[in-house]
Amino acid sequence: MTEAIVAEGLTRVFNGTVRAVDGVSFSVKEGEIFGFLGPNGAGKTTTLSMLTAVLGLTSGHATVDGLDVAKHAHELKQRIGLVFQESTADQDLTGRENLEVAAALFGVPLRESPKRIDYLLERLALADSAERLVKTYSGGMRRRLELAVGIIHSPRVLFLDEPTLGLDPQGRAGFWRIISDLRKESGMTVFLTTHYLDEADGMCDRIAIIDHGKIAATGTPSELKDRVGGDVVTVRALGNGAGLEAALKALPGVTSVTVQDGSFRVKCPIGETLIPKVVGAATGLGISLAGVSLRRPSLDEVFLEFTGREFREDEGPTATDRAVFLSRFQDARRGRR
Amino acid sequence: MNVRRWSALTKRELLKISRNPAAIVTSLMLPILYLILFGQGFNFTSSLDYLPPPERVAALNALILGAPNYFSYFAAGMVGFVGVTATLFVGANVIFDKLFGTLKRTAASPATATDIFSARLVAGSIQPVGLAFLVLGLAILLGHVGLSGLTVTASVSLLGAAEIVVAILLLSSMFASLFLALGFTIDQPQTYFALVNAINLPVLLTSAALYPWGAMPSWLQAIASYNPVTLAVEVLRINFFGDAFYPYSAAVYLLGLVGWFVGMFTVATLLTRKALAPKA
Secondary structure: OOEEEEEEEEEEEEOOOEEEEEEEEEEEEOOOEEEEEOOOOOOHHHHHHHHOOOEOOOEEEEEEOOEEOOOOHHHHHHHEEEEOOOOOOOOOOEHHHHHHHHHHHOOOOOOOHHHHHHHHHHHOOOHHHOOOEHHHOOHHHHHHHHHHHHOOOOOOEEEEEOOOOOOOHHHHHHHHHHHHHHHHHHOOEEEEEEOOHHHHHHHOOEEEEEEOOEEEEEEOHHHHHHHHOOEEEEEEEOOOOOOHHHHHHOOOOOOEEEEEOOEEEEEEOOHHHHHHHHHHHHHHOOOOEEEEEEEOOOHHHHHHHHHOOOOOHHHOOOHHHHHHHHHHHHHHHHOOO | OOHHHHHHHHHHHHHHHHOOHHHHHHHHHHHHHHHHHHHHHOOHHHHHOOOOHHHHHHHHHHHHOOOOOHHHHHHHHHHHHHHHHOOHHHHHHHHHHHHHOHHHHHHOOOOOHHHHHHHHHHHHHHHHHHHHHHHHHHHHHHOOOOOOOOOOOOOOOHHHHHHHHHHHHHHHHHHHHHHHHHHHHOOOHHHHHHHHHHHHHHHHHOOOOOOOHHHOOHHHHHHHHHOHHHHHHHHHHHHHHOOOOOOOOHHHHHHHHHHHHHHHHHHHHHHHHHHHOOEO
16 A cells, blocks of 8 residues: 655744644555544644645655645645635635635536536535525534535545534534545545544544644554553542552552552553452552542543643543544444434 | 636636625715715816806816816716725735635635736726726716716717726726735735725825816826826826827826836735745
């Protein structure tokens, strides 16, 4: 399988001092869905902007579909599709008119253009509202139109920048179902940035975790979760918990114990069997516990493992959002639409 | 330049203009108020009516270069006014398209800076021509409802009519180029409007659009002779009132306008190219 995107030492410095992207290297294989995961300000959009020739490179080298992004910007723009995180459709034009302009800009042959537009309007459930001005569209409809504009010319590589930002869980699940189907139909490569861990976990073949402009880890979701090394039991003690760390390390099956913000993160293969032992160890030391929780390996844990800090919750969806999204996403995968 | 991309972008701009009648009405409001209030109120040449006809005509010729009254002279000047003010929105639209993300989408497409610039230029220059003819029509109409109106004393030939259209088109294209360049370069609407006001008023006040030529001090006449608004309105006045009092023919004034347009277009396309290039 050949590589659709290759980035080597990609660096972008703003105002001479701010290193938004700092020596990022990775590659994306043809036909892959590759996720760029990180919190706000991590460097995701800056990387995507460099790969799509919207932003120049301070240093480094990148090719997309075999084209050097710094030298062949014009040719590159004809081969790639780009879906921005905000709506870029013309509000005073209808959905169809927006697609007609996009078809002309991206050089869709005149004869094929009406058919392609009708197909996309139908495929993205916009046919009934095609003649309405975009300013009357809902958020979900605008996102779908944005996607239609991005793929009007059947690009070989599709870049999605936080494409589901602001959508409700149902809208997000529907959007990803379409992307998944389109990828299967056309075999296009998809590069997406997101700060939704559940999306990256559910959609991507491989993920790169980016933080402070640097890549912290790359791999498939399961590879990354495996690297965490099993379940994580988090123990919060009342008081300073003196001696608890050593006692926890001595428990059978414990592979590591780390202390963060007064909590003890205990890694072990099977969390359920460890919890009674943790409680026993604390009781033996006369330490009262404020709480014990068990977390299965997840990308949250992966992020914590590779960046040393929690994924900032205020930047992601709520726990309820995640549960609803996952449930709908799994339903979609099982074909219950 | 790619013709298909250019025509799609031009069509988009024209559709947007046609769907925003409020902008067209607003563009017409100011010239209409000027015609009805300023034009009628300042029609000072009626105060020369007490003079015997030969002296009156001589005074009028010295002041307003062959026009039958100040309102007629002023009405031609209002066309220059429209050519400038009706093009303001082209640059403002660029800034709003930046704010709403639409320009980002176009800039990320294979369309070149020339495609994007020239589509907006053509769409933005057509509207002032239409508005200018509406203003001229209204100025003539006012003369038939008991007010001072535009009186055309020369017979306008087909070539003369073409010269008028070309003059308005060149003037509006020149200013549309300027305002587009500002729109592509500036990000804040407040800065844009402040700059536009700082440009508009001096341009109009150093032209012969409003002042009677004969009443202008010689230093102001010297500046006004090179002002593009003057060049455009003189083409109209020559065709409306005859060329007896003008130092040059309409063709020479048009040539001056071509020079202004080419210069402004060149600078504006360079600035637009720079603004739309990937951020270094």
